[in-house]
Amino acid sequence: MGRNIQLSVIIVMLVNYSTSFLTFPMSGRTFLDSFLRSISPNENILEHDFMKYAVPGHQCYRECSTKSQKVCYFKFQLEYYQVLGGACNDCAKGNQSQCFHDQCVTADGYERGFLSVNRQLPGPPIYVCKDDIVVVDVNNQMDGTATTIHWHGLRQVGTPFSDGVPFITQCPIYYGTTFRYAFHARDPGTHLYPSHSGQHKANGIYGPIVVRTEKEDSPLYDFDPPDFIMLAADWMHVYAEQYFPGLTSKLSIFESLLINGRGRFLNKTTCLFSDAPLTIYNVEQFKRYRFRVINAASNVCPFQLQIENHEMMIIASDGSSFKPVKADTLFFISGERYDIVVDANRDEVRDYWVRIRAMPPCTKEIEEFAILRYHKDPVKDQAVDFNFNDRKPPGWLDVFPDGRYFNSPRPDLMGIKLSTVEGNVxxxxxxxxxxxxxxxxxxxxxxxxxxxxxxxxxxxxxxxxxxxxxxxxxxxxxxxxxxxxxxxxxxxxxxxxxxxxxxxxxxxxxxxxxxxxxxxxxxxxxxxxxxxxxxxxxxxxxxxxxxxxxxxxxxxxxxxxxxxxxxxxxxxxxxxxxxxxxxxxxxxxxxxxxxxxxxxxxxxxxxxxxxxxxxxxxxxxxxxxxxxxxxxxxxxxxxxxxxxxxxxxxxxxxxxxx
CATH class of the missing domain: 2.60.40.420 (Cupredoxins -  blue copper proteins)
Structure with a gap:
């Protein structure tokens, strides 16, 4: 996958933290655990002196235990940035090895300005364990604008001042200032952090946040890899403010979809795709994988997810599990999150297409692809390989098996309704x-x-x-x-x-x-x-x-x-x-x-x-x-x-x- 979803680069989020934060004496660890467990919903954690126990955020991806919580520190810098800028060198000319340079953002292969979190698209992922304390310092370096960050899916029990809604829970974060969000990660599951100001999310300020639980041997899947996030978003070729309130000569419609910040723009005039790389999910044949599917769209169209020759087992939504449901097609709308299990059980070891397309009322034929790449040897065969699938993506009229629909907004394709699933809680x-x-x-x-x-x-x-x-x-x-x-x-x-x-x-x-x-x-x-x-x-x-x-x-x-x-x-x-x-x-x-x-x-x-x-x-x-x-x-x-x-x-x- 792209660097912005890999754990190896989460360190980019961390700035100027001394090594004294990296270890605890046993007595400090015991005190920290007791301290975190002692915080009640009625207390304000912003007024606790917990930062002396903070560790850089990347250390919070670990095997979770109810007996070992952490204070996880992240630093976000928001700024104007560029797709296919100087960090990408000759990426736009077809040299894909340079598309993965540090701070290179490729999006759909069309050069434009955008709003970034730590010069990434999407923003850096946050992985923490249930009951960790999450601290995020958001520094606004976007000249001439103010913003906030909302932690979508996290209820902020006891920490309402971190909900991130301007003029309701806080004042906007003005240019040149920093706002500290701090909250108890009480809500396990797959979540999202978008800007909650204007059209900033449409311009690129969004990212995934996953709250994990103590490891249990799930009979439903073999692996829950950190890089198996499937974050889908719509993407324009101009700043979204151009279309608010809108133009009478041209409607506000996105040009592309992105999966984890990657995609390929189809030029309808030349009928050619851009050379930007796609997201790749490496799987071992005959193993089952948990994917965390997130809709970060800003526009009006539901998304449809299908995986070539594979069915999905849908096991949770918005952080809450339910009795598994099997389907060929998942519909999901802006703000929704679904956890699905994919069984890599095909006999043919090759690349399979992951397809996400925009559905009506959008009338343009817009879809995007990622690659499900099979391997027989999980070590030897997963060398870094960013080559494009040697098979061309299917056309709009090339239909994957879609006999079982889940959560369809269309009356003619109702299938399994969300309201009929059996919740576990x-x-x-x-x-x-x-x-x-x-x-x-x-x-x-x-x-x-x-x-x-x-x-x-x-x-x-x-x-x-x-x-x-x-x-x-x-x-x-x-x-x-x-x-x-x-x-x-x-x-x-x-x-x-x-x-x-x-x-x-x-x-x-x-x-x-x-x-x-x-x-x-x-x-x-x-x-x-x-x-x-x-x-x-x-x-x-x-x-x-x-x-x-x-x-x-x-x-x-x-x-x-x-x-x-x-x-x-x-x-x-x-x-x-x-x-x-x-x-x-x-x-x-x-x-x-x-x-x-x-x-x-x-x-x-x-x-x-x-x-x-x-x-x-x-x-x-x-x-x-x-x-x-x-x-x-x-x-x-x-x-x-x-x-x-x-x-x-x-x-x-x-x-x-x-």
């Missing part, structure tokens, strides 16, 4: 109880005609979705487009005014579009700490399949279905909802990101046991930017963590004297 106090709250959330990107959108003092954010049309779109939950406060809600509670918030009962008193039901305000849903909350998300108008992600919690997927007939809000309020849904699953899967069928609904349930302000939002970057989000306030302000000493504040500067 069930809390019947949530799944079988009556919820304390039940909220209907109607997702939408309503169209506003230009003469309405651009009249008067309207300042609502919008995006261009149809070239040369006389309308544009905004993002809403229940007709409310979220705007963010000018302070950080979690860290500046004394400056919160209850009148700053809105909900379905009072949103029309806020900034509203004339002659429209659409209003813009700080949309908040408040629930009691410890309550059981049920969300029913509906999509009755859009032609897209929206992914919904909830911060701070994981939810059970209780039910989902596609509507058989045209629906409207009135029918749903009357509970007149004809769909293809069957009876509720007694052992539902446990997730933090899920697709909402279109047209259809999904019902999820969780216990609001993590006090703070938590974002729930569509995981398409453009939809989040235009307001398709809502803030959940869990508990009262006096039940939330007090901001750490020295934690930054942000506010508008509006002096009264002039």
């Amino acid at each position: 069930i809390d019947k106090r949530i799944t079988h109880a009556e919820p304390d709250y039940s909220f209907n959330l109607f997702i939408g990107t309503p169209q506003l005609e230009n003469e309405v959108l651009f009249s008067g003092n309207n300042t609502i954010k919008f995006m261009v979705t149809s070239a040369k049309a006389n309308y544009n779109n905004v993002g809403v939950f229940n007709n409310i487009s979220l705007t963010l406060p000018h302070i950080s809600l979690l860290s500046q509670p004394s400056e919160i005014d209850e009148n700053m918030f809105c909900d379905k009962n009072n949103y029309r008193d806020k900034e509203c579009i004339e002659n429209s039901d659409i209003c813009r305000c700080i949309h908040r849903i408040k629930v009691h700490l410890g309550s059981i909350v049920e969300l029913i998300l509906f999509d009755i108008h859009d032609t897209l399949t929206h992914p919904f992600h909830l911060h701070g919690h994981k939810f059970y997927v209780m039910d989902m279905g596609s509507f058989k007939t045209h629906m409207n809000v009135e029918k749903i309020v009357r509970n007149d909802v004809p769909s293809d849904s069957k009876e509720t699953n007694e052992t539902p899967p446990h997730k933090d990101t899920v697709l909402v069928p279109n047209p259809g609904y999904i019902r999820v349930r969780f216990r609001a046991d993590n006090p703070g302000f938590w974002l729930g939002h569509c995981h398409f970057d453009w939809h989040l930017a235009i307001g398709m989000a809502v803030i959940f306030q869990v508990g009262e302000l006096n039940q939330m963590k007090k901001e750490p000493k020295g934690f930054g504040e942000c506010r508008s500067y509006l002096p009264r004297h002039f």
